[in-house]
Amino acid sequence: MPNLFARTLIVMPAFNEEAVVGDVVREVYATLPGVHCLVVSDGSVDHTVARARAAGATVADLPFNLGVGGAMRAGFKYARENGFDNVVQIDADGQHDPAGVPDLLALLGEADVVIGARFAGVGSYTVRGPRKWAMKFLSAVLSKTAHTQLTDTTSGLKANGPRAVALFADNYPAEYLGDTIEALVIAGRSGLVIRQVPAAMRPRAGGTPSHAPIKAAVYLGRAMMALAIAYLRPLPKAGALE
Amino acid sequence: MTVTSYIFGIFTAVITLGVVIEMLRRNRLRERHAVWWLFGGALGLVIGIFPGSLEWAASVIGIEVPTNLVFFVSIALLVLVCIQHSSELTRLEDKTRILAEESALLAVRVRELETATGTGPGRLGPHLDGQDTTE
Ligand SMILES: Nc1nc2c(ncn2[C@@H]2O[C@H](COP(=O)(O)OP(=O)(O)OP(=O)(O)O)[C@@H](O)[C@H]2O)c(=O)[nH]1
Ligand SMILES: [Mg+2]
Numbered sequence: 001m002p003n004l005f006a007r008t009l010i011v012m013p014a015f016n017e018e019a020v021v022g023d024v025v026r027e028v029y030a031t032l033p034g035v036h037c038l039v040v041s042d043g044s045v046d047h048t049v050a051r052a053r054a055a056g057a058t059v060a061d062l063p064f065n066l067g068v069g070g071a072m073r074a075g076f077k078y079a080r081e082n083g084f085d086n087v088v089q090i091d092a093d094g095q096h097d098p099a100g101v102p103d104l105l106a107l108l109g110e111a112d113v114v115i116g117a118r119f120a121g122v123g124s125y126t127v128r129g130p131r132k133w134a135m136k137f138l139s140a141v142l143s144k145t146a147h148t149q150l151t152d153t154t155s156g157l158k159a160n161g162p163r164a165v166a167l168f169a170d171n172y173p174a175e176y177l178g179d180t181i182e183a184l185v186i187a188g189r190s191g192l193v194i195r196q197v198p199a200a201m202r203p204r205a206g207g208t209p210s211h212a213p214i215k216a217a218v219y220l221g222r223a224m225m226a227l228a229i230a231y232l233r234p235l236p237k238a239g240a241l242e
Numbered sequence: 243m244t245v246t247s248y249i250f251g252i253f254t255a256v257i258t259l260g261v262v263i264e265m266l267r268r269n270r271l272r273e274r275h276a277v278w279w280l281f282g283g284a285l286g287l288v289i290g291i292f293p294g295s296l297e298w299a300a301s302v303i304g305i306e307v308p309t310n311l312v313f314f315v316s317i318a319l320l321v322l323v324c325i326q327h328s329s330e331l332t333r334l335e336d337k338t339r340i341l342a343e344e345s346a347l348l349a350v351r352v353r354e355l356e357t358a359t360g361t362g363p364g365r366l367g368p369h370l371d372g373q374d375t376t377e
Contacts, residue, residue, distance in 0.1 A: 060346040081347070
């Protein structure tokens with residue numbers, strides 16, 4: 001594994017996560033020796049940048065909020081510039097257990113995108129109401145495109161292999177929900193192999209969640225729209241994968 | 243139609259065209275965006291000078307009240323311009339995002355470079371170590 005870790009970049013999109021980001025970075029370094037950790041602070045107005053830097057992460061500080069999609073695209077570009085083969089996306093709020101990352105990386109041999117799926121047996125993370133229906137529906141549709149059974153398409157824990165990094169460095173969708181929905185549609189339609197492995201979710205270690213319950217219904221509507229548009233879009237140029 | 247309203251119609255069209263052309267001339271408006279306004283202004287001027295042309299066009303299309311044709315064309319023009327603006331806005335936003343990403347990544351490189359070479363903001367200034375090299 002050490003060799004694999006050295007070729008892997010951990011990208012953490014972080015928006016005002018000063019309470020937890022330092023600990024998460026330290027945990028990543030302790031659990032995955034040899035990886036490089038890039039925290040992309042997305043116009044955070046707290047001490048996210050300082051905390052992450054103090055914990056030893058490389059920090060890219062976006063001048064204003066671009067959303068998770070923009071932050072991830074910056075991460076993919078960084079990986080391409082610095083020659084990392086794999087990019088693993090981990091939430092900065094401590095909900096993902098870095099100990100699950102080797103499972104994801106192990107599957108990168110046969111797959112290009114590996115999703116760490118919640119609700120897949122491990123852990124006890126649950127959601128309710130419209131957000132749950134949205135997730136169910138998305139899973140059903142995206143499973144078709146991915147040619148594999150996906151149960152959690154909105155997970156923020158994902159490993160991307162070399163072909164995915166090459167594709168996403170220029171084409172990662174920056175729109176709302178693009179990082180989850182459209183990214184998978186692009187990957188699936190571009191012929192990348194998508195797999196999922198079960199991953200445990202922990203409760204937030206601190207800070208505030210970005211999804212208030214009131215927003216859940218709006219989320220459902222926007223998710224449907226994002227999905228429809230993702231399928232209507234022309235594919236990125238084929239050369240991106242050569 | 244009174245002489246006043248006849249002159250008022252022409253006057254408005256001329257002012258609109260004048261403002262658009264002047265802004266074009268001063269580079270305050272790109273020709274790509276001005277084209278619709280020029281088109282609308284020109285149309286207004288033609289109708290202002292020859293009101294009969296409006297009645298003729300309305301009857302050709304089969305619109306009974308000629309002013310309805312004016313409303314229809316005006317609203318259609320405004321809708322098209324709005325769509326064009328939304329699309330421009332999207333393009334600009336995309337470009338800004340890319341710039342933001344690249345600038346953040348460049349800042350990382352600069353920082354690494356500064357750490358590696360022991361330089362940094364403020365250290366290249368003239369007041370380092372009390373030595374003033376400006377005189
Ligand atoms: N770059 C970026 N990251 C964000 C933004 N909003 C949230 N994040 C990060 O995305 C990750 C997930 O955000 P959460 O708010 O935990 O969303 P979630 O995990 O889907 O939802 P919860 O179940 O409520 O935790 C965290 O690392 C956040 O810091 C944003 O606007 N930009
Ligand atoms: Mg979370």
